[in-house]
Amino acid sequence: MAKGITTKEENYSQWYNDIVRKADLAEISAVRGSMVIKPYGYAIWEKMQSVLDGMFKETGHENAYFPLFIPKSFFSKEASHVEGFAKECAVVTHYRLKNDEKTGEIVVDEDAKLEEELIVRPTSETIIWDSYRNWIQSYRDLPLLINQWANVVRWEMRTRLFLRTAEFLWQEGHTAHETREEAVKEAELILKIYADFAEKWMGMPVLKGVKSPNERFAGAIETYCIESLMQDGKALQAGTSHFLGQNFAKAFEVQFLSRENKLEYVWATSWGVSTRLIGALIMSHSDNNGLVLPPRLAPIQVVIVPIYKNTGQLDAISEKVKGIMQELKAKGISVKYDNRDTRKPGFKFSEWELKGVPVRLAIGPRDLENGTVEVARRDTLEKEILQMADIAEKLVNLLEKIQDNIYQKAFTFRDNNTFYVDNWEAFKERIEQGGFVYAHWDGTAETEQKIKDETKATIRLIPIDGKAEAGKCVYSDEPSTGRVVFARAY
RNA sequence: CGGGGUAUGGCCCAGUCCGGUCAAGGCGCCUGCUUUGGGAGCAGGAGAUCGCAGGUUCGAAUCCUGCUACCCCGACCA
Numbered sequence: 263m264a265k266g267i268t269t270k271e272e273n274y275s276q277w278y279n280d281i282v283r284k285a286d287l288a289e290i291s292a293v294r295g296s297m298v299i300k301p302y303g304y305a306i307w308e309k310m311q312s313v314l315d316g317m318f319k320e321t322g323h324e325n326a327y328f329p330l331f332i333p334k335s336f337f338s339k340e341a342s343h344v345e346g347f348a349k350e351c352a353v354v355t356h357y358r359l360k361n362d363e364k365t366g367e368i369v370v371d372e373d374a375k376l377e378e379e380l381i382v383r384p385t386s387e388t389i390i391w392d393s394y395r396n397w398i399q400s401y402r403d404l405p406l407l408i409n410q411w412a413n414v415v416r417w418e419m420r421t422r423l424f425l426r427t428a429e430f431l432w433q434e435g436h437t438a439h440e441t442r443e444e445a446v447k448e449a450e451l452i453l454k455i456y457a458d459f460a461e462k463w464m465g466m467p468v469l470k471g472v473k474s475p476n477e478r479f480a481g482a483i484e485t486y487c488i489e490s491l492m493q494d495g496k497a498l499q500a501g502t503s504h505f506l507g508q509n510f511a512k513a514f515e516v517q518f519l520s521r522e523n524k525l526e527y528v529w530a531t532s533w534g535v536s537t538r539l540i541g542a543l544i545m546s547h548s549d550n551n552g553l554v555l556p557p558r559l560a561p562i563q564v565v566i567v568p569i570y571k572n573t574g575q576l577d578a579i580s581e582k583v584k585g586i587m588q589e590l591k592a593k594g595i596s597v598k599y600d601n602r603d604t605r606k607p608g609f610k611f612s613e614w615e616l617k618g619v620p621v622r623l624a625i626g627p628r629d630l631e632n633g634t635v636e637v638a639r640r641d642t643l644e645k646e647i648l649q650m651a652d653i654a655e656k657l658v659n660l661l662e663k664i665q666d667n668i669y670q671k672a673f674t675f676r677d678n679n680t681f682y683v684d685n686w687e688a689f690k691e692r693i694e695q696g697g698f699v700y701a702h703w704d705g706t707a708e709t710e711q712k713i714k715d716e717t718k719a720t721i722r723l724i725p726i727d728g729k730a731e732a733g734k735c736v737y738s739d740e741p742s743t744g745r746v747v748f749a750r751a752y
Numbered sequence: 753c754g755g756g757g758u759a760u761g762g763c764c765c766a767g768u769c770c771g772g773u774c775a776a777g778g779c780g781c782c783u784g785c786u787u788u789g790g791g792a793g794c795a796g797g798a799g800a801u802c803g804c805a806g807g808u809u810c811g812a813a814u815c816c817u818g819c820u821a822c823c824c825c826g827a828c829c830a
Binding site: 265266275290292294346349350416418419420425426430432479498499500501502534535536538567569570571572603605606607608609610611612613615624626627628629636752 | 753764779787788789790791792821822824826827828829830
C-alpha cells in the first residue's frame with residue numbers, strides 16, 4: 263500500500279481526495295469551491311479534449327467561442343431553463359474598484375454599477391441562441407453544428423475536486439436543425455460518441471439511456487445520458503446530450519425559411535462533458551496504490567528508471583535508454599526517462615505508481631549485460647524481465663493489453679454490481695449496498711420522488727435498448743412496461 | 753442554507769482544560785559524506801508575527817467577544 267493514501271475500504275472519499283492530491287492532479291485553491299488543476303491533471307484533460315475534439319470534427323462540428331457574461335435579460339426568456347440554474351448563478355453587478363478614501367482599502371466603486379447585471383454563464387444556451395437568430399435564415403444555413411470549449415460557473419453549496427466545483431471546464435455543443443427527426447438523431451449521435459469515448463479511451467463501461475422527466479435538463483424535451491458505476495457502488499453521470507425541441511428557438515425567435523418557403527422554428531440540441539470525467543476516470547480504475555490510468559489517456563505511457571551505483575553506470579544506461587526512447591517515440595508512445603539523481607529507484611517506483619503510469623521500465627547494469635529490461639505493469643502490478651530486442655513492439659502490445667484489461671476489470675465490476683429486483687423490501691436493501699438496480703417503475707414523478715425520499719436512490723436512466731417487459735412497479739405495484747435503472751449517485 | 757467540527761513553518765500535528773524558557777515532534781526542504789534492483793543512513797542547517805480584529809492581564813497559541821475561512825453530515829446539483 264502506498265504511503266499517505268487512505269485505503270478505499272477505510273474511507274472512500276478520503277481515498278479519492280488523497281489520490282487527486284498525491285498524484286498531483288489538482289489542489290484546493292484559495293477561492294472557495296474552486297480548484298487548481300495542476301499540470302499532470304491538466305495533461306489528462308488535454309488528451310480528453312484532443313480526442314473528443316477530433317470526434318466532433320469528424321462528425322461535422324466546428325468550434326467557436328461565446329462570451330463568459332450573459333445579460334440577465336436573456337435568462338428570462340426560457341422559463342424552465344432559468345428555474346434550473348437560478349439558484350447557482352454568479353452575478354456581476356459592478357465594473358470598477360477604487361481605494362476607499364478613509365481606509366485606503368480596495369472596495370467596489372458603488373458609482374460603477376452596471377445598467378444591466380451580467381450572469382457568469384452556468385451554460386451558454388441563451389447567449390448562443392441569441393446569436394443563432396442572426397446566423398440562421400434559410401434551411402440552407404442548417405444544420406448548424408457548433409461546439410465550444412469553455413469554463414462555466416455554478417455556485418455549488420458543496421464541492422469536490424473534479425466531481426463538483428464552482429468553476430469547471432467543459433465542452434458544450436449547440437446545434438440547430440430543420441426537422442425534429444434530425445435533431446433527435448444528432449442528440450443520439452453525440453450520445454454514441456460520448457459512450458465510445460468513455461469505453462474505448464477511458465476504459466470505462468457506460469449505460470446509455472434517457473433521463474426521467476425529474477432528472478431531465480431544464481429546458482429539454484429529452485435528455486440522453488451515459489452513466490457509469492464507481493468502485494463504491496455509486497453511479498456517476500458522465501455525459502449528457504439534450505434534444506431541446508423548439509424551446510430555445512421560440513424563446514429567441516430563431517426561424518428559417520423552409521424548402522417549402524414557410525417560416526419555421528429550428529430544432530435544437532445541446533450536449534456536454536466536463537472535467538468531471540477526470541473524477542470518473544479516477545474512481546473507475548484506481549487502487550490503494552494510487553492512480554491507474556488507461557494507456558490511451560495517460561500523459562506518460564512509459565517511464566524508464568535507471569538503476570546505477572556510479573556515474574559510469576548511469577552514462578552507459580542513459581546511452582541505451584536514448585535508443586529505446588527513440589524507438590518508442592517512433593511508435594507514438596509517450597515516454598519519460600526519470601534520471602533524477604536525487605531520488606532512489608524505490609522512491610521513483612512508488613511515485614510513478616501513485617501517478618498511474620501504465621508501464622515502468624527499470625534498467626540496471628545486469629540488464630545491460632544480459633540485453634534485458636524489467637517491465638512492470640501498473641494495472642496488475644506484475645513485473646517481468648524481457649529481452650531488449652523489439653522492445654518497442656512488445657510495449658505497444660502491452661499497452662493495448664493494459665487498456666483492454668482495465669476496461670474488462672471495470673466491466674466485470676459493474677456486472678457483479680448490477681441487480682434485478684422485484685419487491686420493495688429487496689429494493690431498499692439492495693440500494694443500501696450500492697450498484698445499479700434494474701426495477702419496474704410506474705412512470706410517475708410521484709413514485710420516483712417517494713423512492714428517492716425513502717432510499718436516496720434516483721432513476722439514473724431509462725435504458726435506450728431496454729427490452730419491453732411487462733411487470734409491476736417495485737414501489738406502487740402499478741403496471742410497468744419495462745425496467746429502469748436505479749442507483750445512488752454522485 | 754441547517755447541524756457538527758477545525759484553524760499552530762510547504763504538509764501532518766503536540767501544546768489550549770490548569771495563562772509565565774512553549775513554540776515540541778514527524779514529513780518535506782537546503783548542505784556535506786556514505787548510498788542506489790521497491791519510498792536510504794548519518795551530521796549540520798533554513799523555515800511560525802500560533803486564521804483575523806478587538807478585549808482581560810505585569811504577561812495570551814492558551815481566557816473573553818466578534819469576524820472569516822476550510823472540513824464533515826444533510827437539502828440542492830454535472
